[in-house]
Amino acid sequence: xxxxxxxxxxxxxxxxxxxxxxxxxxxxxxxxxxxxxxxxxxxxxxxxxxxxxxxxxxxxxxxxxxxxxxxxxxxxxxxxxxxxxxxxxxxxxxxxxxxxxxxxxxxxxxxxxxxxxxxxxxxxxxxxxxxxxxxxxxxxxxxxxxxxxxxxxxxxxxxxxxxxxxxxxxxxxxxxxxxxxxxxxxxxxxxxxxxxxxxxxxxxxxxxxxxxxxxxxxxxxxxxxxxxxxxxxxxxxxxxxxxxxxxxxxxxxxxxxxxxxxxxxxxxxxxxxxxxxxxxxxxxxxxxxxxxxxxxxxxxxxxxxxxxxxxxxxxxxxxxxxxxxxxxxxxxxxxxxxxxxxxxxxxxxxxxxxxxxxxxxxxxxxxxxxxxxxxxxxxxxxxxxxxxxxxxxxxxxxxxxxxxxxxxxxxxxxxxx
Amino acid sequence: xxxxxxxxxxxxxxxxxxxxxxxxxxxxxxxxxxxxxxxxxxxxxxxxxxxxxxxxxxxxxxxxxxxxxxxxxxxxxxxxxxxxxxxxxxxxxxxxxxxxxxxxxxxxxxxxxxxxxxxxxxxxxxxxxxxxxxxxxxxxxxxxxxxxxxxxxxxxxxxxxxxxxxxxxxxxxxxxxxxxxxxxxxxxxxxxxxxxxxxxxxxxxxxxxxxxxxxxxxxxxxxxxxxxxxxxxxxxxxxxxxxxxxxxxxxxxxxxxxxxxxxxxxxxxxxxxxxxxxxxxxxxxxxxxxxxxxxxxxxxxxxxxxxxxxxxxxxxxxxxxxxxxxxxxxxxxxxxxxxxxxxxxxxxxxxxxxxxxxxxxxxxxxxxxxxxxxxxxxxxxxxxxxxxxxxxxxxxxxxxxxxxxxxxxxxxxxxxxxxxxxxxxxxxxxxxxxxxxxxxxxxxxxxxxxxxxxxxxxxxxxxxxxxxxxxxxxxxxxxxxxx
Numbered sequence: 067x068x069x070x071x072x073x074x075x076x077x078x079x080x081x082x083x084x085x086x087x088x089x090x091x092x093x094x095x096x097x098x099x100x101x102x103x104x105x106x107x108x109x110x111x112x113x114x115x116x117x118x119x120x121x122x123x124x125x126x127x128x129x130x131x132x133x134x135x136x137x138x139x140x141x142x143x144x145x146x147x148x149x150x151x152x153x154x155x156x157x158x159x160x161x162x163x164x165x166x167x168x169x170x171x172x173x174x175x176x177x178x179x180x181x182x183x184x185x186x187x188x189x190x191x192x193x194x195x196x197x198x199x200x201x202x203x204x205x206x207x208x209x210x211x212x213x214x215x216x217x218x219x220x221x222x223x224x225x226x227x228x229x230x231x232x233x234x235x236x237x238x239x240x241x242x243x244x245x246x247x248x249x250x251x252x253x254x255x256x257x258x259x260x261x262x263x264x265x266x267x268x269x270x271x272x273x274x275x276x277x278x279x280x281x282x283x284x285x286x287x288x289x290x291x292x293x294x295x296x297x298x299x300x301x302x303x304x305x306x307x308x309x310x311x312x313x314x315x316x317x318x319x320x321x322x323x324x325x326x327x328x329x330x331x332x333x334x335x336x337x338x339x340x341x342x343x344x345x346x347x348x349x350x351x352x353x354x355x356x357x358x359x360x361x362x363x364x365x366x367x368x369x370x371x372x373x374x375x376x377x378x379x380x381x382x383x384x385x386x387x388x389x390x391x392x393x394x395x396x397x398x399x400x401x402x403x404x405x406x407x408x409x410x411x412x413x414x415x416x417x418x419x420x421x422x423x424x425x426x427x428x429x430x431x432x433x434x435x436x437x438x439x440x441x442x443x444x445x446x447x448x449x450x451x452x453x454x455x456x457x458x459x460x461x462x463x464x465x466x467x468x469x470x471x472x473x474x475x476x477x478x479x480x481x482x483x
Numbered sequence: 484x485x486x487x488x489x490x491x492x493x494x495x496x497x498x499x500x501x502x503x504x505x506x507x508x509x510x511x512x513x514x515x516x517x518x519x520x521x522x523x524x525x526x527x528x529x530x531x532x533x534x535x536x537x538x539x540x541x542x543x544x545x546x547x548x549x550x551x552x553x554x555x556x557x558x559x560x561x562x563x564x565x566x567x568x569x570x571x572x573x574x575x576x577x578x579x580x581x582x583x584x585x586x587x588x589x590x591x592x593x594x595x596x597x598x599x600x601x602x603x604x605x606x607x608x609x610x611x612x613x614x615x616x617x618x619x620x621x622x623x624x625x626x627x628x629x630x631x632x633x634x635x636x637x638x639x640x641x642x643x644x645x646x647x648x649x650x651x652x653x654x655x656x657x658x659x660x661x662x663x664x665x666x667x668x669x670x671x672x673x674x675x676x677x678x679x680x681x682x683x684x685x686x687x688x689x690x691x692x693x694x695x696x697x698x699x700x701x702x703x704x705x706x707x708x709x710x711x712x713x714x715x716x717x718x719x720x721x722x723x724x725x726x727x728x729x730x731x732x733x734x735x736x737x738x739x740x741x742x743x744x745x746x747x748x749x750x751x752x753x754x755x756x757x758x759x760x761x762x763x764x765x766x767x768x769x770x771x772x773x774x775x776x777x778x779x780x781x782x783x784x785x786x787x788x789x790x791x792x793x794x795x796x797x798x799x800x801x802x803x804x805x806x807x808x809x810x811x812x813x814x815x816x817x818x819x820x821x822x823x824x825x826x827x828x829x830x831x832x833x834x835x836x837x838x839x840x841x842x843x844x845x846x847x848x849x850x851x852x853x854x855x856x857x858x859x860x861x862x863x864x865x866x867x868x869x870x871x872x873x874x875x876x877x878x879x880x881x882x883x884x885x886x887x888x889x890x891x892x893x894x895x896x897x898x899x900x901x902x903x904x905x906x907x908x909x910x911x912x913x914x915x916x917x918x919x920x921x922x923x924x925x926x927x928x929x930x931x932x933x934x935x936x937x938x939x940x941x942x943x944x945x946x947x948x949x950x951x952x953x954x955x956x957x958x959x960x961x962x963x964x965x966x
Contacts, residue, residue: 086519087519088519089519091519092519111523114523114524149591153591153593153646156646156647157646159646160581160595160646160647160648160649161581161583161595161646161648163549164549166549167545167549233663234663327517328517329517329521329523330519334522334523334524334527337524337527337528337531338524338527340531341527341530341531341534344531344534344535344538345530345534347538348534348537348538348541351538351541351542351545352541354545355541355544355545355548360663361663362663363663363664363665366744368744369744369746370746371746372746477751478750478751478770478780479745479746480745480748480750480770480780480781480782480784480785481657481667481745481779481780481781481782482665482666482667482745482781482782482783482820483642483666483667483669483673483687483690483781483782483783483820
């Protein structure tokens with residue numbers, strides 16, 4: 067045996083075969099491999115197509131891996147203390163080898179992940195992928211609920227990471243976030259106290275956010291993600307497969323399944339995963355190389371930037387809070403309660419239980435924009451437009467004192483000298 | 484992603500990619516399954532290669548950025564200069580990579596300016612033929628001997644962002660993308676922007692001199708600040724403005740005027756002009772007026788306009804127009820900007836009183852008001868009476884307030900021994916020193932002389948008048964028990 071053959075044998079034993087000789091080997095390559103064993107030996111072609119899933123779940127996961135790897139390296143360089151945190155970020159920017167690149171990868175990866183997870187949720191909704199179709203074992207609405215929790219965890223991960231540079235941007239964005247939590251009736255002050263570790267943002271807040279950011283939340287994501295993946299297996303595959311099953315069961319529906327036949331997971335699905343991972347990595351590297359992460363002046367509790375804005379994914383809450391606070395001589399509406407709790411709470415609750423209430427026929431499972439789901443798709447889209455619209459409005463049209471300005475007519479703030 | 488070429492309907496493209504080895508035929512038993520060798524996504528491999536190449540290219544760009552920082556070309560140039568002037572041996576000693584001065588004692592200040600400005604300490608690079616960036620720092624034996632690089636760094640005096648290792652961000656040049664750093668380099672460019680006649684002398688740096696030296700009446704090399712302090716006294720600013728709790732209430736407290744946030748200056752408010760002694764809106768905002776005059780939009784410009792005519796900014800202001808000339812306006816603005824709240828370690832606090840170029844104070848300054856006063860001023864009251872109970876309470880307060888950290892009765896610690904202080908100073912003076920040491924240092928010659936001797940200013944411990952009285956009783960008791 068040549069060295070090349072020997073090496074390939076070792077590789078095959080440890081990882082997977084690139085080039086299985088027959089069906090048995092293709093199957094073993096999945097079942098005997100730790101990293102791949104939760105995949106089925108074969109997947110339908112449509113589950114693997116670009117157009118069905120857009121691969122957003124995989125992209126989210128790859129981003130999580132990129133964030134974990136860069137994050138662990140950053141942990142060697144960052145000091146979670148209010149005296150040192152900001153300056154360690156300055157060091158990353160100016161003197162640590164590849165520090166700027168690491169930080170940019172981490173920052174853009176985080177923004178991308180928030181976006182990817184949200185888009186993944188949208189895809190699942192529009193394809194009716196939380197429905198069970200004709201499968202008897204599937205409980206896909208559970209996975210939808212897990213997905214909602216993962217979305218919230220992703221937002222929290224991004225939010226806790228936002229504070230760590232301890233610059234003006236971080237400090238005041240987090241202050242706004244804490245204020246939103248504080249405006250919850252009755253429990254508000256307690257929630258704020260627990261979040262900030264005191265009555266105002268300081269060292270206790272930083273260390274809380276840091277511990278959550280590097281340990282608590284990633285661990286929670288990891289566990290829930292594993293469950294999320296395991297459930298796909300128990301739910302008998304992606305919802306796209308239901309069309310395949312339905313076609314066999316109900317000939318009368320005349321479902322065209324020509325794109326559905328199964329292909330071997332090794333090497334075809336694995337190769338596609340490699341492709342998607344690589345593309346995601348290259349995209350984040352591209353952003354990291356050409357777009358620098360912002361770092362403002364050191365955090366200064368005595369100087370509030372005007373306007374102070376929450377991180378972009380919470381801007382819609384801040385805007386909602388502002389527009390639902392109404393004061394008239396006759397009555398006052400508490401925006402913190404209406405905009406900060408009632409509206410987002412109801413939206414989140416509706417989205418979560420939607421999967422349990424959706425009574426559309428099995429044919430609507432695993433297809434984009436099925437005609438039986440048009441009304442709910444429109445309602446969902448309005449919700450998305452509402453959130454995205456508020457974010458864009460608050461980001462570009464809200465100036466000092468939360469007044470409305472054109473983005474190009476923002477009043478300038480003077481320099482010192 | 485580039486998935487347009489991958490058809491989703493496999494029937495259309497199956498014939499395009501016949502399996503490589505049609506010989507192996509396990510699939511024949513179950514005809515539903517395709518052959519293992521039958522590639523359902525023939526574009527994927529090419530996409531992997533393509534994206535890998537793009538990725539390698541992007542990584543190459545990132546590597547180039549990493550390996551070629553802006554400062555590298557300065558360092559190469561400097562090495563060449565040294566080789567030309569002092570030979571290859573000297574050139575071999577030129578360090579490469581990020582260079583920095585780190586001052587742990589001065590709030591962990593880090594200044595990386597010397598990464599490019601490498602000649603700052605080299606003797607022999609003073610000449611005009613050496614490019615300015617590499618020139619030796621002037622006045623190494625005078626000013627720098629008193630403010631050594633290792634203790635002060637660069638930005639303490641020059642401003643700018645010490646951490647940065649590229650020119651735009653280190654010098655805080657606000658053209659194009661904004662640099663998020665509050666203190667720009669106080670160099671020639673900035674002085675030119677504000678139309679200083681002597682911009683070549685970098686006059687704006689005086690702001691930073693006075694941030695530490697604010698308690699010195701005058702300082703060599705700071706003509707603007709000295710002028711401003713003279714004006715402050717002449718015009719009686721203290722009548723309306725407070726400094727460290729002393730002064731009038733009519734105008735705002737100016738103790739830390741230089742630390743006021745720039746966000747608090749509304750430059751979009753209307754600018755007024757004075758007609759028949761009354762302010763009328765000019766139709767322009769303050770920002771527009773600054774632009775009209777070619778001034779940067781800044782707090783500095785705001786102060787310039789305000790000193791010119793206070794009512795043009797705040798029409799209701801009662802501050803008179805003193806008719807300051809261009810130089811005086813700039814001087815006073817610099818004084819305002821210099822009054823910053825800074826956290827100075829004890830050893831950096833300058834000596835109070837006048838500072839002259841020679842180490843010793845000139846005789847007429849020295850003898851006139853201080854030397855005699857420090858020792859015995861009120862030695863007339865040798866017979867001390869005190870209230871026993873109050874003195875006991877005073878002793879407790881003396882302990883509780885932490886006075887003992889610096890003061891001992893019989894020996895010199897951080898501050899002077901206090902055994903016979905009640906004999907030397909009258910109770911009124913003691914009361915002031917205990918309650919308001921900061922303002923005493925400002926105004927009282929004895930306190931200033933003491934600071935010069937002990938070099939650490941006494942802190943304000945928030946002692947109430949009643950508590951101060953008790954402490955004085957305790958000090959009287961201590962003095963009477965002197966052996």
